[in-house]
Amino acid sequence: MSGWRTLFVKEVLRFWKVAFQTVAAPIVTAMLYLLIFGHVLEDHVQVYDGVGYTAFLLPGLAMMSLLQNAFANSSSSLIQSKIMGNLVFVLVTPLSHWAWFVAYVGSSVVRGLVVGAGVLLVAAWAAELHFAHPLWIVVFAGLGAALLGALGVIAGLWAEKFDQMAAFQNFIIMPMTFLSGVFYSIHSLPPFWQRASHLNPFFYMIDGARYGFFGVSDVSPWLSLAVVAGAFVAVSALTLHLLRIGYKVRH
Amino acid sequence: MSAALVFDRVSKRYATPRGVLDALHEVQFAVQPGEFFALLGPNGAGKTTLISILAGLTRPSSGRVAVFGADVQRDAMQARRLLGIVPQELVFDPFFTVREALRFQSGYFGIRRNDDWIDELLAGLGLSDKADTNMRQLSGGMKRRVMVAQALVHRPRVIVLDEPTAGVDVELRQTLWAFIARLNRDGCTVLLTTHYLEEAEALCSRVAMLRAGRLIALERTAELLRRASSNVLRFKTDQALPAEVAQRARATGRIWQVKVHDAVEVEQTLAALRQAGVVLEDIEVRKADLEDVFLELMAAFSATQGRHA
Numbered sequence: 001m002s003g004w005r006t007l008f009v010k011e012v013l014r015f016w017k018v019a020f021q022t023v024a025a026p027i028v029t030a031m032l033y034l035l036i037f038g039h040v041l042e043d044h045v046q047v048y049d050g051v052g053y054t055a056f057l058l059p060g061l062a063m064m065s066l067l068q069n070a071f072a073n074s075s076s077s078l079i080q081s082k083i084m085g086n087l088v089f090v091l092v093t094p095l096s097h098w099a100w101f102v103a104y105v106g107s108s109v110v111r112g113l114v115v116g117a118g119v120l121l122v123a124a125w126a127a128e129l130h131f132a133h134p135l136w137i138v139v140f141a142g143l144g145a146a147l148l149g150a151l152g153v154i155a156g157l158w159a160e161k162f163d164q165m166a167a168f169q170n171f172i173i174m175p176m177t178f179l180s181g182v183f184y185s186i187h188s189l190p191p192f193w194q195r196a197s198h199l200n201p202f203f204y205m206i207d208g209a210r211y212g213f214f215g216v217s218d219v220s221p222w223l224s225l226a227v228v229a230g231a232f233v234a235v236s237a238l239t240l241h242l243l244r245i246g247y248k249v250r251h
Numbered sequence: 252m253s254a255a256l257v258f259d260r261v262s263k264r265y266a267t268p269r270g271v272l273d274a275l276h277e278v279q280f281a282v283q284p285g286e287f288f289a290l291l292g293p294n295g296a297g298k299t300t301l302i303s304i305l306a307g308l309t310r311p312s313s314g315r316v317a318v319f320g321a322d323v324q325r326d327a328m329q330a331r332r333l334l335g336i337v338p339q340e341l342v343f344d345p346f347f348t349v350r351e352a353l354r355f356q357s358g359y360f361g362i363r364r365n366d367d368w369i370d371e372l373l374a375g376l377g378l379s380d381k382a383d384t385n386m387r388q389l390s391g392g393m394k395r396r397v398m399v400a401q402a403l404v405h406r407p408r409v410i411v412l413d414e415p416t417a418g419v420d421v422e423l424r425q426t427l428w429a430f431i432a433r434l435n436r437d438g439c440t441v442l443l444t445t446h447y448l449e450e451a452e453a454l455c456s457r458v459a460m461l462r463a464g465r466l467i468a469l470e471r472t473a474e475l476l477r478r479a480s481s482n483v484l485r486f487k488t489d490q491a492l493p494a495e496v497a498q499r500a501r502a503t504g505r506i507w508q509v510k511v512h513d514a515v516e517v518e519q520t521l522a523a524l525r526q527a528g529v530v531l532e533d534i535e536v537r538k539a540d541l542e543d544v545f546l547e548l549m550a551a552f553s554a555t556q557g558r559h560a
Contacts, residue, residue, distance in 0.1 A: 006358025014346050085342035089352075089401060092306050092336050093359035094328040251309045 004099035007090065011107030015073055022069070023115055030065045030119045034058065034126055037183060047185040048216050055127040058120070059137075059213040060182035063144065063206050066116030070145035071152040071173055073108040078156025079165050087249060097243035101153070101236070108149025109142060116141055129213070136212030136221055140228065144205035147232045148173075150239045157247050176202045186218055201231040253320040255409050255440035256282040256305070261314035263300055263464075274300045275464045277314065282442060282457075284319075284408075287435050289451035289472070290444045291545060292461035298444045299339055301461070302413050306336045318409055332360065335407030339414045339444075343386040343394050349373070350382045352397060353404055360405035372400040375430040377423070392423045399427065409440045416447060428454060452476070452541040460545065462552045472541065479539035479547070481510040484517055486531040493527040496520055501546070510543070511536070 015022040038054035045053045081087035090100075120129065131137065151173075159165040179193075180202035186194050197203045198219075208224030211217035217224070263275040275297045282288045292298050303309035305316050307323050307330065315322055321329040344352055350369065357365035373379045376396040381389060386397065399415065410431065416424045424447075432454065435441050445451055451458060451472070458475055460468040468475065485508045492500060492507065500509040511517050517536060524531060539547075 002363075003359045003361050006355055009358075010347075010355045013351075017346055081344070084345070085338075085340050086344045088308070088338050088340075088342060089344070089356060090359060091308055092331055092334070093356075094331045094361075095359055096328070250307065251303070 003095045004102045007103035008106050011077060011103055012110050014077060015111050023118060026065050026069050026115050027118045027122055030061050031122060033061055034123055048214055051214060058123050058127050059210050060206050062116045062119040063209045064177050064182045065119050066112040066141055067144050067148045067177055069115040070108040070112030070148040073111040074104040074149045074152030075156040075165060079159050097240055100243045101240055104153050105146055105149040108152055109145040112145030113141060132215030133212045137209055140205055140209040143228050143232055147235055150235045153239045157242050176200055180206045182206055201227055204228050254281040255284045255319060257317045259315045261311050261316060264312045273464050278466050280459050280469050282440060284440055285438055286457060287441045287455045289455035289458045291451060291458060296461040297464040298461055299413060302411055333408050335402035336411045337399050337402045337415050341391060341394055345387045348383050348385050349397050353400055356401045357404045362405060372403055376400055377426050392419050395419055411442045413444050448542040448545055460548060462549055467552050468548055475544050479544045481512050481539050482536055483539055483543060484509045484511045484520055484536050486534045488529055488531050490529045493523055496523055
């Protein structure tokens, strides 16, 4: 069956039709971070030898935008369709839980990649970009977006109201992205927070991607890959299970 | 050949803060291929719950439902391909135009290049000039037509319409019924719930009535009408009716309809009204219609429930 392709295309078009809000806005936000933090900290912080702070910040910022937008895509699409009631048009079709998974996660990956690439592209004036190991960048960008897309499906199924969704976003996704070493190297943190950061899967996505840009990172990219891939498999298994039983969408 | 729809002792119980609610209690009936079938009942009778179970949106507590032999739970994919369901709630996807919505809906069923059939649906439902309009800009009645089209993109063998004409103007009702009747002539089975009983009487060959989650009637429409015990004396007045007449009557604004069994009763009723000094306009005696039968059955059911309570 090829029904998943239609659902995937529909989900991509859904955000693309409002790209001003779903793509342009997050890029502007990232630029503001870059401008302000870069300006204030450029002469005060140097994380890696020979890498200016703005250049250090940029890949992490692109990853953060990518992850947040991948999450926002599947979660907001699902909760909107649930509240508007139009999810019923998909529920009455013979689409399997795999089709749902591939379509919702796939479209989230697309939006994440578009926003992440957009941030890099627009910020190219601010700092010179290195691409030490491009393949690692692609791997962490793709896997990270897929993981957050799957988490977004879980949140979208679970939340019954917009404020529950906002809580999920503000109390789980935002702290985990901000405490992942986007703005600093975790080596600059006190020991307790260093250990805490090592429990945060977002740290490995950012750190792994940064290795792809600079060829330097806080931990080995292979360790990061193992953690991120492991988290993706676990979250995907849960997502597929919830889709299969129709969690909160079939009674 | 298997029945188009089989409801086999379907029950649905909900746990509510005030105890267990029996939304459906062992509902059992079948709809044969090609039938135009009405499912009637007051609000809260369980019609929409039954349709949700048929659509696979709700699981029954017990019993099973099958579409041309395909169980809606175990063989859900096959059942969904055979079913075209128009939900009761007015829902739409605000991101897309009418044609986009219909193309997507086709794609979910694995159908590509469906534009010939989509054009036919648009024409049949009077939507041709709205094909490229965004869903948000359509009136309620137009959105309802699109929902009907969405349910039909995959040429389902069974069409289920849950209150399709609620809040819809006369013109659309006629367009819609003409189109559905055509599909029925072409072999589609139709299951319909409606509050407009004259629609059910005009269209449906058989009727099931639900009350409080139980099936209380299942018969050919003509049979049900023949069985009706009474005729109806209908008139208009602005005055209050004497109690003995009022208790046999129902009022719609200034129109009164009194149940009467024979000519003698008509005379007695008119005499009672004349004696009370009630001035009548537009008097007529007509045969009982489905609405009268419906009200009679519902009242009879309430009475038996009262005795059991």
